[in-house]
Amino acid sequence: MTTTSQGLPSDRDFAPRLALRKRLGFLFGVLSTLAIVIGLLTLGTLIADVVRDGWHVLSWDFLTSFPSRRPEQAGIRSALVGTFYILVLVALIAFPLGVAAAIYLEEFAPKSRLTAIIEINISNLAAVPSIVYGLLGLGVFVRTFMLGRSLIAGALTLSLLVLPIIIVAAREALRAVPPSIREAGLALGASRWQTVRHFVLPAALPGILTGTILALARAIGETAPLITIGALTYVAFTPKSLFDPFTVLPIQIFNWISRPQPAFHERAAGAIIVLLAVLLLFNGLAIALRARLQRRIRF
Amino acid sequence: MTTEPMPAVEAPSIDRRAWVERILTGRQRVDRVRQVRESAILGLLFLAALVSVATTIGIVYTLALETFHFFQHVSIVDFLTDTQWTPLFTEKHYGIWPLLTATIVVSTIAMLVALPLGLLAAIGLSEYASPRLAATVKPILEILAGVPTVVYGYFALLFVTPLLQRFIPQLEVFNALSAGLVMGIMILPLVASLSEDAMRAVPQSLREGAYALGATKLEVVWRVVVPSSLSGIVAAFILAVSRAVGETMIVAIAMGQVPRFTLNPLVAMETMTAYIVQVSLGDTPHGTIEYQTIFAVGTTLFVITMVLNLLSYRFLKRFREVYE
Numbered sequence: 001m002t003t004t005s006q007g008l009p010s011d012r013d014f015a016p017r018l019a020l021r022k023r024l025g026f027l028f029g030v031l032s033t034l035a036i037v038i039g040l041l042t043l044g045t046l047i048a049d050v051v052r053d054g055w056h057v058l059s060w061d062f063l064t065s066f067p068s069r070r071p072e073q074a075g076i077r078s079a080l081v082g083t084f085y086i087l088v089l090v091a092l093i094a095f096p097l098g099v100a101a102a103i104y105l106e107e108f109a110p111k112s113r114l115t116a117i118i119e120i121n122i123s124n125l126a127a128v129p130s131i132v133y134g135l136l137g138l139g140v141f142v143r144t145f146m147l148g149r150s151l152i153a154g155a156l157t158l159s160l161l162v163l164p165i166i167i168v169a170a171r172e173a174l175r176a177v178p179p180s181i182r183e184a185g186l187a188l189g190a191s192r193w194q195t196v197r198h199f200v201l202p203a204a205l206p207g208i209l210t211g212t213i214l215a216l217a218r219a220i221g222e223t224a225p226l227i228t229i230g231a232l233t234y235v236a237f238t239p240k241s242l243f244d245p246f247t248v249l250p251i252q253i254f255n256w257i258s259r260p261q262p263a264f265h266e267r268a269a270g271a272i273i274v275l276l277a278v279l280l281l282f283n284g285l286a287i288a289l290r291a292r293l294q295r296r297i298r299f
Numbered sequence: 300m301t302t303e304p305m306p307a308v309e310a311p312s313i314d315r316r317a318w319v320e321r322i323l324t325g326r327q328r329v330d331r332v333r334q335v336r337e338s339a340i341l342g343l344l345f346l347a348a349l350v351s352v353a354t355t356i357g358i359v360y361t362l363a364l365e366t367f368h369f370f371q372h373v374s375i376v377d378f379l380t381d382t383q384w385t386p387l388f389t390e391k392h393y394g395i396w397p398l399l400t401a402t403i404v405v406s407t408i409a410m411l412v413a414l415p416l417g418l419l420a421a422i423g424l425s426e427y428a429s430p431r432l433a434a435t436v437k438p439i440l441e442i443l444a445g446v447p448t449v450v451y452g453y454f455a456l457l458f459v460t461p462l463l464q465r466f467i468p469q470l471e472v473f474n475a476l477s478a479g480l481v482m483g484i485m486i487l488p489l490v491a492s493l494s495e496d497a498m499r500a501v502p503q504s505l506r507e508g509a510y511a512l513g514a515t516k517l518e519v520v521w522r523v524v525v526p527s528s529l530s531g532i533v534a535a536f537i538l539a540v541s542r543a544v545g546e547t548m549i550v551a552i553a554m555g556q557v558p559r560f561t562l563n564p565l566v567a568m569e570t571m572t573a574y575i576v577q578v579s580l581g582d583t584p585h586g587t588i589e590y591q592t593i594f595a596v597g598t599t600l601f602v603i604t605m606v607l608n609l610l611s612y613r614f615l616k617r618f619r620e621v622y623e
C-alpha cells in the first residue's frame with residue numbers, strides 16, 4: 001500500500017479500476033459456466049456414444065436370448081432376470097430395515113452415547129467404497145453363512161450397501177413432518193408408536209419412497225461388490241431359487257467390455273442402453289413422486 | 300365421594316356396576332397389551348438401527364481376520380516397502396507400492412479435473428446462476444453421479460482412449476489418463492453439490508457487506524464467500540479423494556491389470572480396487588494366500604478411505620459450528 005508522508009492512504013489506493021475488475025468478473029462467470037457446460041457436454045457425449053454403438057443391437061431377441069459365445073446371438077436374458085430378482089430382494093430386505101432404523105433414530109432414540117455412535121457410524125458407512133462391502137459379503141455371507149455365490153448372498157450384500165442411503169433419506173422425510181402432527185396424535189390418546197404408525201409415517205411415506213427408489217437405482221447399477229462375492233460373469237440360465245448363481249446387467253456389460261471382439265462391445269453398448277433406460281425410469285418415478293408429494297401435502 | 304347415593308339418582312344396578320368395572324379392567328388390559336406390544340416394536344426398531352453398527356463390525360472383523368492370516372505368511376515390512384506386487388506369479392512379491400502408486404496417479408488426475416471444475420460449477424450455480432436456472436441444471440448435473448461406473452468404464456476405454464490416442468500416439472490401450480479424466484467427470488457433481496451447499500450456508504449479510512464496500516461480484520466470491528465456506532469446500536474435496544481412491548469399475552476396465560511401479564499415466568497400471576476385481580474374477584480357493592491378499596489390499600483401502608472420511612467429517616463439523 002502506498003502511503004503519504006503522514007501515513008495516511010493516498011488517492012491512488014482508491015483507484016477503483018472498476019472496468020477491469022468487472023471484466024475479470026465477467027470472465028470468471030464465463031469460466032464457471034464453462035465448467036458446468038463441460039459436465040453436461042460429457043454426459044451428452046457419453047449417451048450419444050453409447051446409443052450410436054449399441055442402438056442397432058437392440059431387439060426383442062437381444063432381450064430374451066441368453067449370452068452366447070457368438071456375439072450375434074448373445075442376449076441379456078439372464079442378466080435382466082437377475083437384475084429384477086436382485087431389485088426385488090434388496091427392496092424386501094433394505095426397505096423395512098432402513099425405515100425401521102430411521103424411525104428409531106428420528107422418533108424414539110434417546111440422546112445417548114450409543115445413539116451418537118449409531119449416527120456417526122451410518123454417515124461413515126455411506127462413504128465406504130462399495131468394493132469393501134463386496135469383501136464383507138464374501139467373508140460373511142458367502143463363507144461364514146455358506147450361502148455361496150448365490151442370489152441371496154448378492155442381495156444381502158447390496159442391501160447393506162444401500163441401507164445408509166435409505167436411512168438418511170427416511171430420516172429426512174420423517175424430520176420434515178412437523179411436530180404438531182405428533183402432538184395432535186398424542187393428544188387424541190394414541191401411543192407414541194400409534195402416532196408414528198398412523199400419522200407420521202403416512203405423511204413421510206412419499207419422501208421415504210423417493211429415497212428408497214434412488215437407493216434401489218444405485219443397487220442395480222453396482223458391479224464391484226457383486227464381482228467380489230464371486231457372481232459369475234457367464235450365466236446362461238435364470239436362477240430358480242435364492243441359492244442359485246446369478247448375473248446382473250452391469251456384470252454382463254463388464255464381461256462383454258472385457259472381450260477383445262468389437263461385436264461384443266456393441267452388445268455391451270446395447271446392454272448399457274437398457275440399463276440406463278431402467279435407471280431413467282427409476283429416476284423419473286422418484287421425481288414424479290416428489291412432485292406429487294410437494295403438491296399434496298403442505299404443512 | 301359419598302357412599303350414600305343421592306336420593307334423586309337411582310342407585311346403579313348390579314349389572315351396570317359390573318359393566319363399568321368390565322370396561323375399566325378391559326381398558327387396563329388394553330393398556331397393558333399396548334405397552335407390551337410397544338416395547339416389542341421399539342426393540343425391533345432398535346435392532347434395525349443396530350444393523351448398521353453390525354455392518355461396521357462385520358467389515359472390520361472380516362478384513363482383520365484374513366489380513367491377520369496374510370501377515371502370518373508375509374512380513375508387514377515387505378508389504379510396506381517392497382516395490383513389486385506379484386502374488387499371482389511363481390516368484391511372489393507382496394509389496395503394496397505398485398497398487399498404491401497406481402491408485403495415487405489415477406486419483407490425482409481425477410482430482411485435477413473434479414476439484415477445479417467442481418468448485419467453478421458450484422460457484423456458478425450458487426453465485427452466478429438465477430435460482431431457476433440452478434434448479435434446472437443441478438439435477439441434470441447430478442445424473443452424472445447416478446450413471447453406473449461400469450458405463451464410465453466403457454466410455455473411458457472405447458471413447459476417451461481412442462480419442463486421446465489421436466493426440467498422444469504412445470498412449471497404451473489401457474492407461475491411467477483416460478480412467479482418471481473420466482473419473483474426474485464422474486466425481487464433479489459430488490464436489491459441486493457439496494461445495495454449493497457450503498457456499499449457500501454463508502450468510503447473505505456477509506455478501507451484502509462486501510458489496511457495500513464496493514467489491515465486485517468476483518471479489519465477493521473469492522474474498523468473502525469462498526474463504527467463509529472453506530471448511531465445507533475442503534470437506535467436499537477430501538470426500539472426493541476418498542471416492543476416487545475407492546472407485547473400482549472405471550479403473551478395472553480402462554486401466555489394465557499390470558501392477559507396475561510407475562508414475563507414468565500413459566501406460567497400464569493396476570489400482571488396489573482393480574486387483575481385488577482381478578482376483579475375484581478368477582476362481583481363487585478360500586484359505587490360499589491369493590485369497591488373503593485381496594483382504595490385505597482391502598484393509599489398506601478401507602483404512603485410507605476411513606481416515607479421509609473422518610477428516611472430511613471433522614472439517615464439515617467445524618464448518619457447521621460456525622454458521623448453523
